[in-house]
Amino acid sequence: MNDRARHPVLIAALGLVLLAGVLAAGVSFGVSGLSVGHALQLLFFPDASPESALVWDVRLPRALLAMLVGANLAIAGVLIQTLTRNPLASPQTFGINAGASLAIVACLIAFPSLKGAGTVGPAFAGAAAVGLAMWALSISGVMNELKLALAGVSIQLVLSALVQAILIANNAAQDIVYWLAGSLSAAQWPKVSLILPFTLVGGGVALTGARHFSVLALDQTTGLSLGQNAKRTGGVAAILIVLLAGSAVAVCGPIGFIGLLVPHIVRRLAGGDIAVILVLSAIVGPLLLGAADLFGRIVVFPAEMPAGVVTALIGAPAFLLILYGKRTR
Amino acid sequence: MKDAREHREGRRAAFVCVLILLLLCLVSLLGMVIGAVKLSVGDVMAAFGGGKNAFIVMEYRLPRVAISILAGAAFGLAGVFLQGALRNPLASPDVVGITKWAGLGAFSAGLMTPPAWSAWAIPLGVMAGALFGALALLVIGRRFGGSTTVLALTGVALGMFAQALIQYAMVLFPSRAEQSMVWLAGSVYGSTGADVSALSLWLLLCLPFVLIAAGRLDAGGFGDDTLTSIGLAPSLLRGGLILVSVLLAGGAVAAVGSMGFLGLLAPHAARLVVGARSRYLIPASALLGALALSIADLAGRVVALPNEIPAGIVAAVIGGPYLVFLLLKEKSRND
Numbered sequence: 077m078n079d080r081a082r083h084p085v086l087i088a089a090l091g092l093v094l095l096a097g098v099l100a101a102g103v104s105f106g107v108s109g110l111s112v113g114h115a116l117q118l119l120f121f122p123d124a125s126p127e128s129a130l131v132w133d134v135r136l137p138r139a140l141l142a143m144l145v146g147a148n149l150a151i152a153g154v155l156i157q158t159l160t161r162n163p164l165a166s167p168q169t170f171g172i173n174a175g176a177s178l179a180i181v182a183c184l185i186a187f188p189s190l191k192g193a194g195t196v197g198p199a200f201a202g203a204a205a206v207g208l209a210m211w212a213l214s215i216s217g218v219m220n221e222l223k224l225a226l227a228g229v230s231i232q233l234v235l236s237a238l239v240q241a242i243l244i245a246n247n248a249a250q251d252i253v254y255w256l257a258g259s260l261s262a263a264q265w266p267k268v269s270l271i272l273p274f275t276l277v278g279g280g281v282a283l284t285g286a287r288h289f290s291v292l293a294l295d296q297t298t299g300l301s302l303g304q305n306a307k308r309t310g311g312v313a314a315i316l317i318v319l320l321a322g323s324a325v326a327v328c329g330p331i332g333f334i335g336l337l338v339p340h341i342v343r344r345l346a347g348g349d350i351a352v353i354l355v356l357s358a359i360v361g362p363l364l365l366g367a368a369d370l371f372g373r374i375v376v377f378p379a380e381m382p383a384g385v386v387t388a389l390i391g392a393p394a395f396l397l398i399l400y401g402k403r404t405r
Numbered sequence: 406m407k408d409a410r411e412h413r414e415g416r417r418a419a420f421v422c423v424l425i426l427l428l429l430c431l432v433s434l435l436g437m438v439i440g441a442v443k444l445s446v447g448d449v450m451a452a453f454g455g456g457k458n459a460f461i462v463m464e465y466r467l468p469r470v471a472i473s474i475l476a477g478a479a480f481g482l483a484g485v486f487l488q489g490a491l492r493n494p495l496a497s498p499d500v501v502g503i504t505k506w507a508g509l510g511a512f513s514a515g516l517m518t519p520p521a522w523s524a525w526a527i528p529l530g531v532m533a534g535a536l537f538g539a540l541a542l543l544v545i546g547r548r549f550g551g552s553t554t555v556l557a558l559t560g561v562a563l564g565m566f567a568q569a570l571i572q573y574a575m576v577l578f579p580s581r582a583e584q585s586m587v588w589l590a591g592s593v594y595g596s597t598g599a600d601v602s603a604l605s606l607w608l609l610l611c612l613p614f615v616l617i618a619a620g621r622l623d624a625g626g627f628g629d630d631t632l633t634s635i636g637l638a639p640s641l642l643r644g645g646l647i648l649v650s651v652l653l654a655g656g657a658v659a660a661v662g663s664m665g666f667l668g669l670l671a672p673h674a675a676r677l678v679v680g681a682r683s684r685y686l687i688p689a690s691a692l693l694g695a696l697a698l699s700i701a702d703l704a705g706r707v708v709a710l711p712n713e714i715p716a717g718i719v720a721a722v723i724g725g726p727y728l729v730f731l732l733l734k735e736k737s738r739n740d
Binding site for chain 2: 164213218219220222223225226227229230231233234237238240241244245246247257376379380381382385388389391392393395396399400
């Protein structure tokens with residue numbers, strides 16, 4: 077490799093410090109601005125004041141939700157890039173996020189009484205359906221990794237167009253930007269508790285299985301000689317991707333580029349060990365989405381930019397850089 | 406012998422084009438008949454002469470049908486020229502993001518100038534945006550080695566970036582969000598006679614360039630070395646074809662917004678039915694583009710009554726799977 081210092085522990089510590097900073101900024105910034113000190117004081121010693129309610133009922137759940145969704149997407153990104161051996165793979169570029177959001181929107185229209193937890197099932201179904209299709213394309217061997225990425229992006233565009241069509245057909249036009257861009261503005265505690273178990277279980281299983289996943293990163297022949305084991309590991313990885321991405325979309329719509337970008341950033345920082353990459357992604361993902369949400373709240377204050385638009389603005393150029401790296405390697 | 410075969414080919418292509426034209430007439434007629442107010446074919450015919458339905462037909466449905474045909478044909482032609490220029494079956498203005506940049510240009514121009522200027526500011530913005538998108542694609546795509554798929558992916562990413570910028574602007578200026586939906590998705594809803602005239606005029610101005618480009622399109626299929634050896638400057642030829650493509654796509658976007666995948670679909674479908682020779686390919690692409698957009702608009706109007714699905718969304722839903730199919734069908738060269 078090169079002589080870059082690789083201290084995963086140091087990077088993790090730095091990431092956590094930054095994460096704490098983003099959290100502090102997230103609870104103090106808003107229409108009624110609080111000083112960081114005051115906000116933190118209310119965070120640790122809540123009282124009966126309206127400011128305290130604001131910090132605890134609005135800003136804290138939002139900051140936490142951004143971090144959980146970021147962790148989900150980043151871990152799912154690591155798994156999908158490992159599983160497909162494709163640096164351009166991610167829950168978004170392979171259409172998995174869009175599959176989940178299409179299923180959610182369709183079910184919400186068909187069953188208006190559907191609330192919170194009820195959207196998780198459809199999200200998993202949609203994510204799994206697209207995931208299966210992409211998996212079938214990838215193992216059929218007719219497409220190289222670039223073509224596969226292009227097919228995935230096309231599927232994503234089609235599914236997003238279908239989401240728009242359904243929303244327009246049902247007079248829900250004002251929700252379109254929200255649903256296509258992914259926004260954390262409606263974050264509340266129920267959403268946090270909805271996604272938390274999936275983050276914990278998904279992240280936990282991914283970490284404990286890290287050793288097995290490194291098998292997937294080996295080339296095809298080695299993987300084949302290890303036989304059944306690699307197949308089962310791949311299956312577990314696929315299920316984790318669906319759970320992590322599906323639950324993320326269920327709480328805040330399809331947010332792109334986190335899952336694509338974070339694994340690359342982490343690999344650049346800390347090298348190739350998958351356990352290290354997973355742990356650091358679970359820190360850098362929340363950091364990136366938390367920062368994107370914060371930026372979206374600050375930049376057009378008092379209006380709000382959906383976090384998904386911010387990640388797309390960062391992510392599209394990054395996608396080009398990854399593509400470039402793929403060329404020169 | 407060879408003459409006889411060419412003659413047969415020409416006859417067959419002409420026959421196919423007439424068939425598409427008939428289909429187009431049928432779809433257009435349906436477009437005049439179907440709507441919130443059901444009319445009979447007789448009513449529509451009578452309305453051309455005036456009468457109680459004249460307003461609906463002349464002011465509302467006719468412009469819409471006409472703009473679908475014109476813009477669809479422009480997208481189809483733009484696709485043929487761009488694919489030919491880059492020798493890349495995936496390079497159509499919609500896939501590589503040029504239409505999205507054109508939409509962004511339109512939106513920016515609308516923001517930066519007073520409403521009174523919009524008649525000329527928006528078309529200028531569209532062209533500036535489309536040219537910028539094409540230049541960015543070529544500059545970046547060349548750095549990346551320019552394989553078929555890499556170029557397409559580069560364009561897709563650039564298009565995503567333009568789309569994110571449009572969404573960004575929509576949040577920033579919510580009062581304009583309603584009209585900017587058109588730049589995002591594409592729609593022929595609310596087209597007026599003035600739009601039809603403007604697009605017709607634009608296409609007429611482009612016609613000489615289209616004819617020149619049509620004559621050179623077959624040459625574009627050669628490699629650069631071959632071109633040089635027969636005395637054509639490759640960069641000039643390709644640059645010219647790209648420019649014509651951008652002019653056509655820009656005009657269409659200015660009229661109906663950024664439609665997905667039409668420019669990809671029409672040339673491929675045309676190649677299937679009339680072959681790859683430009684003298685047949687070009688008219689067939691224009692006709693199929695017109696047919697595709699007319700069908701997309703008709704489908705969008707009837708599928709979710711009383712609401713309308715914008716034609717651009719219907720086009721994306723039809724065209725996207727076609728791109729996946731193309732990727733599947735093409736032998737996986739390691740590019």
